[in-house]
Amino acid sequence: MAELKALLFDVDGTLADTEADGHRVAFNKAFVEAGLDWHWSVDTYGELLAVTGGKERIKFFVSDFLEDFFVDGDINDFAAELHKRKTHFYLEMTQNGDIPLRTGVERFLREVREAGFRLGIATTTTPANVSYLLKATLGEESLDWFDVIAAGDIVPAKKPAPDIYTYAMQQMNIKAEETLAFEDSENGILSSVAAGLKTVITTNGYTESHDFSKAAIVLDQMGDENDTFTVIAGNAQGESYLNVALIKKLFAE
Ligand code: XBP
Numbered sequence: 684m685a686e687l688k689a690l691l692f693d694v695d696g697t698l699a700d701t702e703a704d705g706h707r708v709a710f711n712k713a714f715v716e717a718g719l720d721w722h723w724s725v726d727t728y729g730e731l732l733a734v735t736g737g738k739e740r741i742k743f744f745v746s747d748f749l750e751d752f753f754v755d756g757d758i759n760d761f762a763a764e765l766h767k768r769k770t771h772f773y774l775e776m777t778q779n780g781d782i783p784l785r786t787g788v789e790r791f792l793r794e795v796r797e798a799g800f801r802l803g804i805a806t807t808t809t810p811a812n813v814s815y816l817l818k819a820t821l822g823e824e825s826l827d828w829f830d831v832i833a834a835g836d837i838v839p840a841k842k843p844a845p846d847i848y849t850y851a852m853q854q855m856n857i858k859a860e861e862t863l864a865f866e867d868s869e870n871g872i873l874s875s876v877a878a879g880l881k882t883v884i885t886t887n888g889y890t891e892s893h894d895f896s897k898a899a900i901v902l903d904q905m906g907d908e909n910d911t912f913t914v915i916a917g918n919a920q921g922e923s924y925l926n927v928a929l930i931k932k933l934f935a936e
């Protein structure tokens with residue numbers, strides 16, 4: 684059996700709880716600025732998360748949630764323009780420190796780096812959203828912790844397609860058999876598993892009812908010594924927070 688060498692992390696929902704209090708808020712700010720009378724509530728946004736990608740989500744809203752809204756011109760241009768402003772507001776929020784990392788994420792990242800694992804990011808979100816979040820939460824130098832930040836439109840088919848994971852592994856020159864993925868959602872695990880990756884799930888409010896039957900383990904958070912995880916499915920092998928010992932055991936299973 685291959686040795687565990689690399690770890691690939693999703694961002695939204697996994698490293699940080701970005702959706703309800705981050706992306707959703709930024710979308711709503713862009714709608715107000717554009718003079719649209721749209722407002723995505725926490726519940727509506729949960730339904731919209733079925734589609735990954737902000738521009739794709741706007742188009743999904745127009746096609747499936749609105750009855751009498753017609754775009755003057757190309758819907759792709761309309762969504763791209765609106766999304767550009769949404770990204771502006773989201774970046775502003777990260778810079779203001781409004782979006783913290785989830786419990787245990789910083790500790791775990793420092794621990795796995797120390798242990799010599801290679802790290803990468805595989806996410807659907809816009810690349811700048813990732814670099815701004817990392818800089819704001821872990822400092823400028825944290826960008827160098829990751830061999831690749833695979834994000835957004837770099838692949839045309841977003842999650843649940845495997846493409847972003849496959850791309851990240853190609854860039855890092857690593858094989859799926861020596862890599863573990865970290866995800867929070869059904870679209871995320873569909874993507875990572877289709878790319879051949881064993882996957883650790885940490886759930887959040889939007890994803891706790893998703894199907895994670897293919898996960899190596901399902902936890903409510905990475906957790907810390909003083910704020911331990913709850914195991915939703917799988918065997919935590921006596922560990923109470925995500926650490927190097929546990930990922931090695933999960934990988935070897
Ligand atoms: C994340 C997404 C993204 C974010 C918003 O999914 O689907 O669209 O919600 O970011 P995952 P953008 O965690 O599975 O990668 O607006 O920049 O797309």
Ligand code: MG
Pocket residue numbers: 693694695696697866867868871
């Ligand atoms: Mg996610």
